[in-house]
Every structure is written in C-alpha cells, then in structure tokens.
Amino acid sequence: MKLTHLASIAVIFVCTTIAWWLLGGVITQRTAQVGYQTGDDVSGRWGPQLMQKHPGARYTSSSGSTVVLQPSKSDVKVQLVYQPVKMGLLWHRTYSVKFEGAYSFTNSTAITQTLNVGFDLPAGKTLLDKIRFTLGEGASMRRSMAAPQEGVISDSVQLAPGESISISVSYECRGMNSWGYVFADASRIRDFALSMSTNFTDVNFPISSPTDRKATEKGMELVWKYEDAISAPGISLEMPRELNAGPVAAQISFYAPLSLLLFFVVIIIAATSRGVALHPVNYFFLAAGFFAFPLLFSYMLDVVPVHFSFVIAAGASLLLVCGYLRAAAGDFLFRVAIVAQAAYMVLFSYSFFFKGLTGLTLTVGGIVTLGVLMALTARVDWSQKLGAVSPRLA
Structure with missing residues (x-):
C-alpha cells in the first residue's frame, strides 16, 4: 500500500x-436542554430530594436558657415505592414515601416542665398528604390540630418529673433521587430504630449502611438500630440508577x-x-x-x-x-x-x-x-x- x-x-x-x-x-x-426543561417540571409535580429531620423538644430551664431534649426512644417506619418517570431522553428517579414515626420524650429533671415538641416536615415544594400528629396514647391520646409554621408542626405538653409522653407522626409524600433521615443534634442518640421497605433491590447508601437487611418478594427490608450512639450518622438511600x-x-x-x-x-x-x-x-x-x-x-x-x-x-x-x-x-x-x-x-x-x-x-x-x-x-x-x-x- x-x-x-x-x-x-x-x-x-x-x-x-x-x-x-x-x-x-x-x-x-x-x-x-431536556434535563433543564423537564427537571423543574418533574420536581414541581413530584417534589425534591427529601430529607427528614429527627424531632426534638425544648423547655426553659430554671436559669432561663432553652434546653433541647432528644427522644428517649424512636421507632420509625418508612415505605419507599420507586416510580421513575421518563421525559425526553432522560429518566427521572421519582418515588413515593409513607412515613410513620413513634417517639417518646421523658422529663428527666426534678421539676415539672412544659415541653414544646417540634417535628420538621420535609423541606421544599412537596405535597404532604395524610399528616397526623398525636400526643400521648390510650385514653389520654389527643390529636394535635396545630397548623405547621415554617415547615414545623409542633405542640406543647406538661410533664411531671420522670414522666414520659409518646409522640406519633405520619404522612405521605413524593420526592426525587434520594430519601434521607438526619440527626440535627447527634451528640447522643438512644434507643433508635428505623425500618425501611422498598420495592427495588438496587440499593445504595451514601452515608451509613443498615445494621440488618434482607431481600423480599417485592424488594428489600432494611433496618438501622442505634442503642446508645455518639455522633450517630444520618441515613440515606439513593433510588436506582436508570439507563x-x-x-x-x-x-x-x-x-x-x-x-x-x-x-x-x-x-x-x-x-x-x-x-x-x-x-x-x-x-x-x-x-x-x-x-x-x-x-x-x-x-x-x-x-x-x-x-x-x-x-x-x-x-x-x-x-x-x-x-x-x-x-x-x-x-x-x-x-x-x-x-x-x-x-x-x-x-x-x-x-x-x-x-x-x-x-x-x-x-x-x-x-x-x-x-x-x-x-x-x-x-x-x-x-x-x-x-x-x-x-x-x-
């Protein structure tokens, strides 16, 4: 040649x-261009990346300072249903979530305290449905009708020394890309458990891996447990990567x-x-x-x-x-x-x-x-x- x-x-x-x-x-x-044009549209309809904050209670001490009280016990259940949406050449990783949290707060002081219990709802423009916030249990249980202010639903309750109260929160909403649970004050987390069920098996944990997991017919059952943890890491799960x-x-x-x-x-x-x-x-x-x-x-x-x-x-x-x-x-x-x-x-x-x-x-x-x-x-x-x-x- x-x-x-x-x-x-x-x-x-x-x-x-x-x-x-x-x-x-x-x-x-x-x-x-398609991602830019459709991303905001999908986010507006489905909601953004969701992050749920761990609740806390506040009371005023005898010195006049505000004290933040962590739950003495937490039992959280999360159900994630992955429902991806395709627009143009891109798949958007959308999902729906059902959240149920049962928390217990204890007055560990020697005097009666008025606790202001606050629960931060997921931030961003997302449709929250079937919101339920209750205090107490049994005959003393009452459902709080307080409207959320600045994304926080809260109510007050008086507790005698050593007395505990149960707080129950539940809602349904939709989001994109990932779901997470964070501890605003992770100095010490006691008796915490979060169980999560998914309808998919392709799971990725950017922050911390679950302490227990098992496959089911529909997806995965994941469990995070902290008995008495210092600087407890948050929890996050990414939706499966679409082609x-x-x-x-x-x-x-x-x-x-x-x-x-x-x-x-x-x-x-x-x-x-x-x-x-x-x-x-x-x-x-x-x-x-x-x-x-x-x-x-x-x-x-x-x-x-x-x-x-x-x-x-x-x-x-x-x-x-x-x-x-x-x-x-x-x-x-x-x-x-x-x-x-x-x-x-x-x-x-x-x-x-x-x-x-x-x-x-x-x-x-x-x-x-x-x-x-x-x-x-x-x-x-x-x-x-x-x-x-x-x-x-x-």
Whole structure:
C-alpha cells in the first residue's frame, strides 16, 4: 500500500472523528436542554430530594436558657415505592414515601416542665398528604390540630418529673433521587430504630449502611438500630440508577473513533496480506457506514426504546459496511469485516450500557485483535507486500 493511500485514509479517519465529536456535542446539548426543561417540571409535580429531620423538644430551664431534649426512644417506619418517570431522553428517579414515626420524650429533671415538641416536615415544594400528629396514647391520646409554621408542626405538653409522653407522626409524600433521615443534634442518640421497605433491590447508601437487611418478594427490608450512639450518622438511600439513553448515545459517539481505528487497522492488514487492493474511496464509504450507527441510534431514541434502537442502528451499519465490502473486495474481507465490526462497534458500544465495562471491553478486544492478526500474518512476507528491504528467513 502506498503512503499516499495511507495518508488519504488518515484524512478520512480524522474527518469522521470530527463529525462524531460534533454529533456527540449535539446529543449532549439536547440531553442537557431536556434535563433543564423537564427537571423543574418533574420536581414541581413530584417534589425534591427529601430529607427528614429527627424531632426534638425544648423547655426553659430554671436559669432561663432553652434546653433541647432528644427522644428517649424512636421507632420509625418508612415505605419507599420507586416510580421513575421518563421525559425526553432522560429518566427521572421519582418515588413515593409513607412515613410513620413513634417517639417518646421523658422529663428527666426534678421539676415539672412544659415541653414544646417540634417535628420538621420535609423541606421544599412537596405535597404532604395524610399528616397526623398525636400526643400521648390510650385514653389520654389527643390529636394535635396545630397548623405547621415554617415547615414545623409542633405542640406543647406538661410533664411531671420522670414522666414520659409518646409522640406519633405520619404522612405521605413524593420526592426525587434520594430519601434521607438526619440527626440535627447527634451528640447522643438512644434507643433508635428505623425500618425501611422498598420495592427495588438496587440499593445504595451514601452515608451509613443498615445494621440488618434482607431481600423480599417485592424488594428489600432494611433496618438501622442505634442503642446508645455518639455522633450517630444520618441515613440515606439513593433510588436506582436508570439507563439514560442520551448520555449513552453521546458516549458512543465520542468513543466511536476507537472502533473505527481498530477496524481500519484490521482491514488494512488483512487486505495487504491477501493482496486485495482497496482504494481510499472504499475506506470513505466504510467510514460513512460506521458513522451511520451512532447517527441513526441517537435520533431513534425519541420514538423507539433504547435497546431496540441500538439493535436497528447496529444492524443497519453492519449491513452497509459488510455488504459494501463483500461487493467491493470479496468473501474473505467480508468475513473479516463482519467479525471485526461486531466486536469493535457493536460489543464496544454496548459496553456503555454497563458501568465500568467499557475500558475492560476495549482492552480485551485490543489484545484479542493483536493475537489474531499476529497468527494470521506470521508467515506473510511483508518485504514483498510492502516493498520494503528486509532480510528473509531461511
């Protein structure tokens, strides 16, 4: 192969790479625009990321200072139902939550105290439904009708020395991305238990892992228990990561030049070893066939499911590239091309659907390619094929 032909192929590769990167930029911009336009809309309808604060009670000491009292016992139950919403090329990780908290406060002083019990509701614009706030239990139980002020629902109660009172809070609401429970004053948390049920098994804990967990038919049962903890960490659970087609399509487009480079190397070496003459124009059409894959894939995503779009786009590109090469160069290069394109374009691109597999796929593919090419060309006389001066083995 002449150096002018290699230079022409290099120019074709560079131009195709620029086109791919431009396409990747367009896809990224489209995805960001859709995310910006729909993010506030979904958040307005479903609510933001929710964070529930641990309640506290306040009383005024004999010295006139305000003392914050932590619950002596806490039993919290949370039910999370994951309900993702798709808008455009993005999935939004939305969910609904049912919260039930049973707390006990004890007057540990030697005099009667008036406790002002406050419960912070989740902040942000979220619809809170079925709010219930009760004090006491049994015959002495009363439901507080106080309206929340600045996101806090509160009420007052008098407790004799050593007397305890039970506080019960429940509500339903919806949020996005994650749910959390935090301790405003985590200096010491006693007799705390939080049990959580989910309808999914793909769980991630950014702050602290549960003390107990088990799988159920519908999802997971998770438990956090603190008997007497100092600086107790908060609790947080992220919703499952959905496959967002827009970012995947952009990544495929940005990394597509690697697939084409390996494909060109295989075809050039295979064609040279068999004495098949391919003109740079042939490589232009091969590059165009490769480019058709991410182009068709990215614009089908708006109307066709992501995996089906991938199959259609990959099939169309395989038909274009391998069909053209069979017509132009015969069956040998056709067989080489169909294996090479399936490995470098289809499998490498599909690895972007799975986090952490892309680099491994490319590494394994490169090593396998090197081994196959070395085996196929070990007995080729390159001095004759390339016209170079080199000693021949006896």
